[in-house]
Amino acid sequence: MNFVASQFPAWVLWSANGLSVLLLLFAASRVAWRQLDGQAANAWLGACVVLLGFWLGRAGLEPGLSFHLLGGTVFTLLMGPALALLALAAVLLGLAAGGQLEWLALGLNFLLSLLPPVLLTSLLLRLAQRRFAANVFVYVFVNAFLCGAASLLLAAACGLTALVLAGAYPLEHVLENALPYYFLLAWSEAFTSGLVLAILVVYRPHWVATFDDARYLDKQ
Template identity: 35%
Template sequence: MFLETVIALLALSLSLLCRPWRMLGSRHGPGGMQQPVTSALLTPLLAVLVLLPWIWALPALHQMPLQLRWSAAPLVVLLLGWPLAVPVLLAVSAIAFGLAPALGLEETLGMLVWQGLMPATLAMLWGAAVRRWCWHNIFVFILLRGFLGTVLSVFLASLLGQWAGHVLPNVNDDLSRMARWLMAWSDGITTGMLTAVFVVFRPQWMATWSDAIYLVPPHHPEG
């Protein structure tokens, strides 16, 4: 529990240093309009706070043989950015604990770190590497960041959590790794599909997306 507390406090401190609340502040409308416009990120933020706690709390609300939860943390990072995703995931874990007190404080903290903060941080680092070393293209964004990045981030974070002692009850290590691998693919497929939908129909809901970077073809000077 000490390790999870340190990781959570460190992630929260770093995120607050980035002042993520600025992303939700009002801004002036286009064309010099003085009327403030509410940030479009409020919609995905509220959706995450309403839906994700139920998903995280679901295994504790029912007797399930495998206590596996859908993470969705990489999707939250794609929608809100890492600095804003950290306090939001903290709020999600608190709401999930309120919905299912049977989770217990220790399990809730482990869920926050290994199911939320760790895959979110790994997804952020993966996204930075993809943006730095891969060509900028909409399909690269969807496939590498939305799909593959989610699979790798969720699976690696779950393995780290298992190494830290958060094991599945009555399940051996080999079966546990297999179950976590399959859940990571489920997470990746869902995140990849939603990323494709949002990029096409609601790009303003994704803080990590930029038309100028991923849609405008690179300029090659003549001569």
């Protein structure tokens, strides 16, 4: 999404900005900064640059309705949820600094487009670890591929619901002219997430914070 500030009441925008700041401060407090792996951190910074490029190449039909890969699942699996939220927020700030997003709508974009994928990915990762065997295929297919698609659809549902409730677009309009595109984009998100994680767990598993060699490889 690329929400436009004029589509929402001022109190909604400022409340979203305040809540986003609080969430980011909490996320920063949860990161073990001194224990971060230097090589992994450099790779994560590179991931931010790549994602920024993906978002710059987004397509949009109407104000507030844009289509691009989110990267929320990849970032969460790579960095863990706390650091993923900070990294995704940094990408949003980069877009705003470049004039691609409205500063006043940053909090709303963060809460509705980025927070849901991170939360869903974290939840499904924990469920998979409890319910399924420790298997690389489960990690890549369930936690990366399927979760990538589900996370994008969840973010789309949150964003479209917000636009409808704010009166920016009627329900029939978003169901007919926007939602079908998100279903198509979800498969691109799934494929990209699954491919990236499959490559990394094979060649650079130490870059993936949520991948444990002892858990997934020693039992193969």
